[in-house]
Amino acid sequence: MKFSPENYKIKDERMKPFIDIEEIENFLEETKQPTADDVKKVIAKSLDKNRLTLRETAILINANTPELIQQIKDGARELKEKVYGNRIVLFAPLYIGNKCKNNCLYCGFRATNKDAQRKTLSDKEIIKEIEALEDNGQKRLILVYGEHDSYNPDYIAHTVKLAYDVKKGRGEIRRVNINAAPLDIEGFRTVQRSGIGTYQVFQETYHEPTYQKYHLSGPKKDYNYRLTSLDRAQEAGLDDVGIGALFGLYDWRFEVMSLVRHTNHFEACYNVGPHTISFPRIKDASGSQVDEKYLVNDEELVRIIAILRLAVPYTGLILTARETAQVRDEVISFGVSQIDGGTKLELGAYAASLNEEQNLNKEQFAINDDRSLAEIVEELIEKNFLPSFCTACYRLGRTGEHFMEFSVPGFIKRYCTPNAILTLTEYLVDYATEEVAAKGWALINKEINQLEDAKLKEQVSEKVEKIKNGERDLYF
Numbered sequence: 074m075k076f077s078p079e080n081y082k083i084k085d086e087r088m089k090p091f092i093d094i095e096e097i098e099n100f101l102e103e104t105k106q107p108t109a110d111d112v113k114k115v116i117a118k119s120l121d122k123n124r125l126t127l128r129e130t131a132i133l134i135n136a137n138t139p140e141l142i143q144q145i146k147d148g149a150r151e152l153k154e155k156v157y158g159n160r161i162v163l164f165a166p167l168y169i170g171n172k173c174k175n176n177c178l179y180c181g182f183r184a185t186n187k188d189a190q191r192k193t194l195s196d197k198e199i200i201k202e203i204e205a206l207e208d209n210g211q212k213r214l215i216l217v218y219g220e221h222d223s224y225n226p227d228y229i230a231h232t233v234k235l236a237y238d239v240k241k242g243r244g245e246i247r248r249v250n251i252n253a254a255p256l257d258i259e260g261f262r263t264v265q266r267s268g269i270g271t272y273q274v275f276q277e278t279y280h281e282p283t284y285q286k287y288h289l290s291g292p293k294k295d296y297n298y299r300l301t302s303l304d305r306a307q308e309a310g311l312d313d314v315g316i317g318a319l320f321g322l323y324d325w326r327f328e329v330m331s332l333v334r335h336t337n338h339f340e341a342c343y344n345v346g347p348h349t350i351s352f353p354r355i356k357d358a359s360g361s362q363v364d365e366k367y368l369v370n371d372e373e374l375v376r377i378i379a380i381l382r383l384a385v386p387y388t389g390l391i392l393t394a395r396e397t398a399q400v401r402d403e404v405i406s407f408g409v410s411q412i413d414g415g416t417k418l419e420l421g422a423y424a425a426s427l428n429e430e431q432n433l434n435k436e437q438f439a440i441n442d443d444r445s446l447a448e449i450v451e452e453l454i455e456k457n458f459l460p461s462f463c464t465a466c467y468r469l470g471r472t473g474e475h476f477m478e479f480s481v482p483g484f485i486k487r488y489c490t491p492n493a494i495l496t497l498t499e500y501l502v503d504y505a506t507e508e509v510a511a512k513g514w515a516l517i518n519k520e521i522n523q524l525e526d527a528k529l530k531e532q533v534s535e536k537v538e539k540i541k542n543g544e545r546d547l548y549f
């Protein structure tokens with residue numbers, strides 16, 4: 074697009090802050106104590122594959138009785154099964170550096186935390202980490218950075234290229250996502266040119282007074298700059314973006330409404346919703362100072378995920394190792410589409426001795442699920458979930474993989490399930506123990522048998538054989 078004063082004007086209009094506290098509070102107020110019928114209608118609308126309005130989302134949030142909550146959970150489970158099936162996409166986070174000039178009171182990396190041991194991985198160390206991740210079978214990474222002048226767009230782009238270039242044995246990284254500070258339009262362009270998948274920026278809390286309370290100094294203090302960050306990404310042509318809120322800073326009801334508002338905003342301005350939504354909960358961090366008033370318990374987290382699943386049925390929902398294995402297992406069945414596996418948050422820990430104790434001073438926060446990728450793959454298979462390392466959409470230019478799954482009839486059967494089968498085949502051949510492989514082959518045979526299209530069945534079986542014979546990176 075050519076830059077002209079006219080275009081700037083349009084951009085300014087789009088990039089206006091869009092969270093209106095009063096509007097959200099009014100919706101929450103006027104939908105208090107919804108009837109069973111109200112809730113049923115909203116769930117039916119979502120099951121019909123429609124994104125919910127703010128008012129409808131508020132109805133689900135205000136459904137407080139055990140019966141209504143159960144209906145919402147059942148609805149979310151049905152939607153997840155109907156639309157996405159049993160695949161779970163696996164990825165790993167890789168922390169590149171924890172230098173940070175911000176002062177987020179909940180984070181172990183914040184500038185005033187004198188106990189934090191600061192480190193930025195050297196190129197050599199990054200390569201070692203990625204080799205270790207590839208040795209485990211990972212194919213999808215999210216690179217994470219503090220906010221610091223040395224983690225500028227050129228540096229981020231450099232680390233992305235580095236990640237794609239590392240090939241160890243049969244391993245390679247096929248999709249690199251980013252979680253880093255907001256950039257300006259030019260910065261987003263630079264990073265996009267390096268070939269990233271999704272750029273994530275979490276607003277942490279959409280409630281501005283609370284935001285000011287938790288962000289004491291540094292660039293992140295500017296609420297509006299962060300709120301409009303992914304609009305700048307869109308302007309830069311980077312339309313694969315991930316939003317999120319850090320649950321526990323303010324009332325979860327307000328944050329869920331705001332995530333839906335953020336989604337509406339993208340749809341209205343760019344005709345494309347966020348690719349993913351994340352909902353980390355506050356975890357213990359070195360020296361963190363968080364008011365306990367709004368901490369979210371397990372039951373509330375389950376409600377949050379079920380409501381988000383119904384409210385924005387077409388996005389990927391990401392759950393991370395911040396949660397215990399038990400919570401993760403529970404929520405996967407009714408909403409989550411991506412989880413991380415074998416996560417280590419300590420800088421340099423993938424390549425280091427696997428038995429080292431967690432060191433909170435080198436981590437951003439403590440993780441609660443320390444299962445290895447192999448254990449997670451095994452458990453998913455045992456529970457009849459199909460682990461997927463698929464990156465086909467991104468590599469074929471089919472942006473918005475979750476949107477495709479949702480909106481294109483038959484897409485999952487034609488592409489996603491076959492590609493999950495093929496990437497799991499690679500994993501079983503290259504990385505799995507005999508025991509896990511045996512369970513995996515049983516699942517793969519079952520999945521192939523369930524494919525309805527005879528020709529596709531044949532094509533998938535052929536590709537599986539080719540992978541067994543040494544070919545790699547086959548997809549539909």
Ligand code: SAM
Pocket residue numbers: 179180181217218219220252253254255274275277318319353354355356357358361395437438
């Ligand atoms: N520095 C960048 C930023 O703040 O956006 C990106 C990286 S930051 C390490 C990634 C995310 O970690 C933050 O957006 C925040 O939501 C989350 N986080 C920070 N402290 C946390 C804590 N104590 N528990 C759970 N999540 C936390």
Ligand code: SF4
Pocket residue numbers: 173174175176177180181182183184218219220293
């Ligand atoms: Fe820095 Fe991000 Fe941590 Fe804030 S959340 S202190 S910006 S690393």
